Amino acid sequence: MDLIDFGLIVLRVVATFALLLVVTPLNIWAERKLLADMQNRVGPDRAGPWGILQSFADAFKLFFKEQVMPTKAEKAAFMLAPVFAVVPAFLLFMVVPWGKPITFTVDGVERVLPLQGTDLNVGVLFVLAMSSMAVYAVVLAGWSSGSKYPLLGGVRATAQAISYEAALGLSIVAVVLYSSTAGDSGGGTLSLAGIVERQAGSLETVLPQFGAITQFIPRWNLIPQFVAFVIFVLAAIAETNRAPFDLVEAEQELVGGFHTEYSGSKFLLFFLAEYVNIFSMSALAATLFLGGWNGPTFDSILPGFISAALPTMWLLLKTYVIVFLFIWVRATLPRMRYDQLMTLGWKRLIPGALAWLIVSALVIGIRRFGLPFV
Amino acid sequence: MVELVIFVLVGSAAIGGALSVVFAKNPVYAAMGLLGTLFSLGVFYVVNLGHLIAAVQVIVYAGAVLTLFLFVIMMIGVDRVEDTSEPLRFQRQLVIGLAAIMVVTVGALVFGGEFAWVPLSVAGPIPNGTVENIAGIMFTDWLLPFEVTALLLTIGAAGAIALAYYAPGAPEESE
Known part of the structure; x- marks a missing residue:
């Protein structure tokens, strides 16, 4: 490894980090504006055009505010909890590929710059690991605040995270299983870059007999794995503690849940982590089910730098479709009761995901090896 | 390094x-x-x-x-x-004794040269396929133990639920 390779690694990580830091305030603004539209309000409109700078103003305000430490708080854990929230949120996005790898030549040596924090061969498992780490922030914050409501929020968060992680994982297993059938690259993969590669091209490669129709349909996992997609999105909403599964911070009953006692920049960190998680989960859904950065790049028509940037635009477009879904659901559905949440998780989503996994496995097996006993 | x-x-x-x-x-x-x-x-x-x-x-x-x-x-x-009284007598003494034995054993291994520092050296590119290798072995040579373990875990989970919820003679609970 020489200096240029090292520089490229630093560039990848910094660029991924910067992408998250740029989109998150915009996401918060977009959510407030969209919610306002759906509820017949104006929403933020003072700071900058259409109020687009509102989140930046709020961030600065929170940053300079006084931080209050409750008398009965456990000091060390109270300080540590926001860090536990932010670190997994940023790490989770590090394995999501957000653009087509760029190939260029320096001093006659061809180099590849993958637009991705890092491509792990266990990328999918890394995502699950990080999303299960995120619950510690809520639990620690709830317990260390030394107050009733945060503790209740923390206990709720633990049960909810365990219940929905299983469904989230099982829906991804079906996708991994299915992408092993995308023959040309050989075998299955747990790397997210590999899963994106296996969704390139049109559906014609899978179903050549209906070529007239299927050549216009992209080979996204969304179509064969639609059930897994629905389960994934439901579990992702629950995993990020969003409405209608936001019992962790239910304002009307728990004041603010786990972050009731937090103020100033520590609250800012929790807020940042929540919105980074929403964006990462949406980007992950786009990567696993909507073909990632795959899309037409018009190489021969457009100048090179535009067609190099187009895949990133496609991924962002797909991600924002899912982000919009998150916001739409929040504006539409009332909060669920706790027993309804548990019923949905354990009695609907997990058995549903297991059944879908068995169906996928059977179909894949029969397509590859033929019917048994024939 | x-x-x-x-x-x-x-x-x-x-x-x-x-x-x-x-x-x-x-x-x-x-x-x-x-x-x-x-x-x-x-x-x-x-x-x-x-x-x-x-x-x-x-x-x-x-x-x-x-x-x-x-x-x-x-x-x-x-x-x-917390209730810190110890129902087991001589628990502390026993633990201290066992810990001493372990320290002596590990020390003997380390200073007797049995425990050598072997730096990881891989010829060529670092293998990026531990998942494939483990899957390959697990689903060919070790398929039966793997499946039996899965069955054992399922039985364990079902048994735990049965023990927790089933009381002989008690009327069936309805939700």
């Missing part, structure tokens, strides 16, 4: 976490210490190129099992005063 630095840093984190499990006054801090130890073990697996094991370690132990620990700690009440 990098490997040694990582080993010293993460190793001390693992030992520090283990010590805090034993000595922390508050069970939540003990659980956090255990989290540190489990995470450090995950880093060791990564250093030894066992990416799959590392990921599974973090998901299963640090992610699921420890979350359950914390849940139980919070359910039974964190602030309750």
Whole structure:
């Protein structure tokens, strides 16, 4: 490894980090504006055009505010909890590929710059690991605040995270299983870059007999794995503690849940982590089910730098479709009761995901090896 | 060199976490210490190129099992005063004796040269296929033990539920 390779690694990580830091305030603004539209309000409109700078103003305000430490708080854990929230949120996005790898030549040596924090061969498992780490922030914050409501929020968060992680994982297993059938690259993969590669091209490669129709349909996992997609999105909403599964911070009953006692920049960190998680989960859904950065790049028509940037635009477009879904659901559905949440998780989503996994496995097996006993 | 630095840093984190499990006054801090130890073990697996094991370690132990620990700690009440009387007599003396034996054994191994520092050396590119290799072995040579283990776990889970909910002679509970 020489200096240029090292520089490229630093560039990848910094660029991924910067992408998250740029989109998150915009996401918060977009959510407030969209919610306002759906509820017949104006929403933020003072700071900058259409109020687009509102989140930046709020961030600065929170940053300079006084931080209050409750008398009965456990000091060390109270300080540590926001860090536990932010670190997994940023790490989770590090394995999501957000653009087509760029190939260029320096001093006659061809180099590849993958637009991705890092491509792990266990990328999918890394995502699950990080999303299960995120619950510690809520639990620690709830317990260390030394107050009733945060503790209740923390206990709720633990049960909810365990219940929905299983469904989230099982829906991804079906996708991994299915992408092993995308023959040309050989075998299955747990790397997210590999899963994106296996969704390139049109559906014609899978179903050549209906070529007239299927050549216009992209080979996204969304179509064969639609059930897994629905389960994934439901579990992702629950995993990020969003409405209608936001019992962790239910304002009307728990004041603010786990972050009731937090103020100033520590609250800012929790807020940042929540919105980074929403964006990462949406980007992950786009990567696993909507073909990632795959899309037409018009190489021969457009100048090179535009067609190099187009895949990133496609991924962002797909991600924002899912982000919009998150916001739409929040504006539409009332909060669920706790027993309804548990019923949905354990009695609907997990058995549903297991059944879908068995169906996928059977179909894949029969397509590859033929019917048994024939 | 990098490997040694990582080993010293993460190793001390693992030992520090283990010590805090034993000595922390508050069970939540003990659980956090255990989290540190489990995470450090995950880093060791990564250093030894066992990416799959590392990921599974973090998901299963640090992610699921420890979350359950914390849940139980919070359910039974964190602030309750613990009963520290020891029902087993000579427990402390026994533990100190066993610890001494372990320290002597490990010391003998280390200073007797049995435990050598072997730096990881891989010819050519670092293998990026631990998942494929483990899957290949698990689903060919070790298929039967793998399936039997899965069956055993299912039986264990079903048995736990049966023991918890079934009382002979009691009327069936309805929701």
